[in-house]
Amino acid sequence: MNSLRARLLAATAVLLLAFIVLTGVALETAVSERADQAEHDRLQGLSYALLGSAEITADGGFKLAPRVLPESDLTRPDSGLYAMVLDERGEAIWRSPSLLDPLALETLPAVGEWQFMRIYPERGTLITLSFGFRWVTDDGTDYRYTLVVAEDARTFIKQMQRFRGVLWTLLSAAALILLIVELFILRWGLAPLRRLARNLANLQAHEKRRIEGRYPDEIQPLVSNLNTMLSNDQARLTRYRNALGDLAHSLKTPMAVLRGLAEDERLDENQRRGLRNQLARMNDILDYQLQKAAAAGKRSLAVSIAIAPIAEKLARALTKVYAEQGTRFDVHIAASVKAPIDEGDLTELLGTLMDNAAKYGDGEVDVRAETRDGDLHMQIDDNGRGFGEGSTERLLERGVRADTSREGQGLGLAVAAEIVRSYTGDIILTRCEKGGARVEIVLPAE
Amino acid sequence: MRALVIEDDVDLREQICAQLRSDGFAVDATGEGEEGLFFALEYPVDIAIVDLGLPGPTGLDIIREVRESGLDYPILILTARSRWQDKVEGLETGADDYVVKPFQPEELTARIQALVRRSRGWAQPKLESGDIVLDTARQEVFVAGDSVELTAYEYRVLEHLMLHAGEVVSKTALTEHIYEENAERDSNVIEVFVRRLRAKLDPEGTRKPIETLRGRGYRLARDARTPTSDTAQQP
Numbered sequence: 001m002n003s004l005r006a007r008l009l010a011a012t013a014v015l016l017l018a019f020i021v022l023t024g025v026a027l028e029t030a031v032s033e034r035a036d037q038a039e040h041d042r043l044q045g046l047s048y049a050l051l052g053s054a055e056i057t058a059d060g061g062f063k064l065a066p067r068v069l070p071e072s073d074l075t076r077p078d079s080g081l082y083a084m085v086l087d088e089r090g091e092a093i094w095r096s097p098s099l100l101d102p103l104a105l106e107t108l109p110a111v112g113e114w115q116f117m118r119i120y121p122e123r124g125t126l127i128t129l130s131f132g133f134r135w136v137t138d139d140g141t142d143y144r145y146t147l148v149v150a151e152d153a154r155t156f157i158k159q160m161q162r163f164r165g166v167l168w169t170l171l172s173a174a175a176l177i178l179l180i181v182e183l184f185i186l187r188w189g190l191a192p193l194r195r196l197a198r199n200l201a202n203l204q205a206h207e208k209r210r211i212e213g214r215y216p217d218e219i220q221p222l223v224s225n226l227n228t229m230l231s232n233d234q235a236r237l238t239r240y241r242n243a244l245g246d247l248a249h250s251l252k253t254p255m256a257v258l259r260g261l262a263e264d265e266r267l268d269e270n271q272r273r274g275l276r277n278q279l280a281r282m283n284d285i286l287d288y289q290l291q292k293a294a295a296a297g298k299r300s301l302a303v304s305i306a307i308a309p310i311a312e313k314l315a316r317a318l319t320k321v322y323a324e325q326g327t328r329f330d331v332h333i334a335a336s337v338k339a340p341i342d343e344g345d346l347t348e349l350l351g352t353l354m355d356n357a358a359k360y361g362d363g364e365v366d367v368r369a370e371t372r373d374g375d376l377h378m379q380i381d382d383n384g385r386g387f388g389e390g391s392t393e394r395l396l397e398r399g400v401r402a403d404t405s406r407e408g409q410g411l412g413l414a415v416a417a418e419i420v421r422s423y424t425g426d427i428i429l430t431r432c433e434k435g436g437a438r439v440e441i442v443l444p445a446e
Numbered sequence: 447m448r449a450l451v452i453e454d455d456v457d458l459r460e461q462i463c464a465q466l467r468s469d470g471f472a473v474d475a476t477g478e479g480e481e482g483l484f485f486a487l488e489y490p491v492d493i494a495i496v497d498l499g500l501p502g503p504t505g506l507d508i509i510r511e512v513r514e515s516g517l518d519y520p521i522l523i524l525t526a527r528s529r530w531q532d533k534v535e536g537l538e539t540g541a542d543d544y545v546v547k548p549f550q551p552e553e554l555t556a557r558i559q560a561l562v563r564r565s566r567g568w569a570q571p572k573l574e575s576g577d578i579v580l581d582t583a584r585q586e587v588f589v590a591g592d593s594v595e596l597t598a599y600e601y602r603v604l605e606h607l608m609l610h611a612g613e614v615v616s617k618t619a620l621t622e623h624i625y626e627e628n629a630e631r632d633s634n635v636i637e638v639f640v641r642r643l644r645a646k647l648d649p650e651g652t653r654k655p656i657e658t659l660r661g662r663g664y665r666l667a668r669d670a671r672t673p674t675s676d677t678a679q680q681p
Contacts, residue, residue, distance in 0.1 A: 245527050249499045252526035253455045256548035260461035263551055283548055287528055314530065317537035321544070324560050344531050351530025 043129035062094040080152035088144035125153040308333040339376035357382035374445030381432040451475040452482035453497040479503035490622040513540035520561035612668025
């Protein structure tokens with residue numbers, strides 16, 4: 001039961017079923033009691049009518065002329081309405097013409113009492129009302145009788161059955177309609193949740209940093225919290241980077257001082273070299289770990305950013321740095337090229353690779369980027385002598401330098417490779433048409 | 447050449463200053479952003495070395511102010527932050543180059559000298575005028591191929607004249623660019639330096655490399671300057 005709709009629907013269905021059954025039973029009971037009461041009253045009326053027209057013979061016999069019988073059904077044999085009078089021994093001393101055989105009653109009422117019951121002779125069911133009474137004749141003789149009126153219950157049962165049929169059909173139909181309505185209510189009621197899910201999914205595609213729109217009061221806190229979380233995520237990343245930057249700053253200035261002290265003429269050459277080497281190692285370790293930690297990497301809900309402005313900014317900055325060599329940086333990237341990558345990571349990645357290309361190239365650096373099937377393809381070319389044979393795999397591992405006379409190559413490529421890997425992308429070192437090095441990067445959309 | 451160093455770490459600042467002085471610079475230094483900004487705007491600076499992480503106005507603030515005031519002397523950023531975002535920010539704000547801490551002292555010197563040369567339109571590390579050659583990297587001066595020994599101040603005067611070859615350089619300007627702010631100054635001393643320079647560069651008095659323009663200053667012949675030179679001419 002992993003869906004809110006299924007849960008609510010199941011709960012509603014069970015509740016509805018219980019409600020319908022209870023309603024049905026209650027209605028049925030009430031109606032059948034009412035019907036019994038009506039039957040009782042009718043039979044009682046008939047009894048009074050019979051008693052009113054009865055005569056007792058001198059020998060205590062019961063006399064009721066067929067023509068004075070209050071219901072014509074009583075005169076028709078086997079009509080379904082019967083009456084009989086029993087004496088104190090229980091012998092039938094009078095039967096209506098409709099009653100062919102005396103009825104067998106298990107109990108008889110005391111004098112002055114009414115007894116309403118159903119009996120079940122061979123053919124069907126009879127509803128009977130018996131009344132015990134005394135008759136004192138003029139000469140003072142006291143006779144004890146029991147009047148029994150009975151009606152065939154066939155019609156009654158049929159009516160009750162029809163009533164039951166209509167009752168349950170209507171209740172079932174009502175239940176079905178309620179369930180369907182409930183289905184629509186749920187769809188409507190849960191619509192904001194579906195909208196929220198859609199907006200969350202769209203967050204990445206539509207370059208938003210927060211979930212927009214007004215939601216119902218129950219969901220709004222969740223949306224607000226999600227928005228807070230999104231901005232906290234951003235803030236935490238910034239804070240983390242700032243903390244690392246501060247750490248670097250506070251360590252690197254003393255290291256710069258040490259590096260200066262390592263030039264002291266009073267130290268012998270071996271000591272100076274040792275100091276320089278260890279400081280260089282410390283710096284490499286610090287840089288590598290710093291870069292690695294500062295790389296944001298692929299995050300869920302990342303925003304798509306344009307590639308061209310960052311590449312162009314780097315090109316402007318690097319043109320200044322390489323003014324002495326007169327290096328030209330050409331950026332061939334359409335304004336529409338975008339990818340969900342952290343701006344810091346992209347700047348670091350392109351900066352490192354463009355710097356490398358300028359350092360090892362011969363005055364020309366070309367940067368290209370495009371999106372194919374949502375994947376970002378980037379390409380950084382130079383016109384130097386390329387990577388050389390067979391050593392490209394090793395260059396991507398940390399700290400390996402292809403040209404040990406120049407600084408930073410190995411580390412730079414390793415840092416770039418690390419960033420690319422954090423976006424589950426690929427970095428390929430090849431040769432471009434100009435003969436120089438080409439670094440190809442593919443960052444997958446998903 | 448007058449260099450301004452704005453770095454808040456005392457040890458590092460003193461190291462850089464010592465190194466720059468030994469490289470022939472007159473150095474003004476401070477660790478305060480506020481004071482640094484004042485120096486940067488008011489002193490006759492030839493190059494500024496600015497640490498980005500300063501208390502008070504940051505390095506970026508100082509660079510922005512300097513550029514907004516229309517000053518275009520080269521600025522070198524000193525930064526502990528090696529991420530490209532930080533470097534690009536500094537360069538976009540108006541700096542010309544950066545050096546990441548910790549640096550090799552020679553690297554700092556090389557970058558500074560390249561920036562100063564380039565700002566004066568010289569493409570090569572060797573400045574030439576006639577048969578006088580000044581090697582900024584090794585701080586050596588040759589006349590017709592022979593090495594000439596100069597004192598630190600004589601070297602500074604010659605370097606300044608050569609960087610501004612073809613321009614008239616006043617005694618005041620020379621004083622400002624070879625002396626630090628709190629140094630004892632006497633513009634008569636400049637005349638002494640120039641006389642000594644002339645004696646060393648031109649012992650026979652035949653070539654007369656340094657012209658005196660009465661009441662205006664001195665001028666070094668511009669003949670051997672590179673074609674890329676585009677420095678403004680004095681009226």
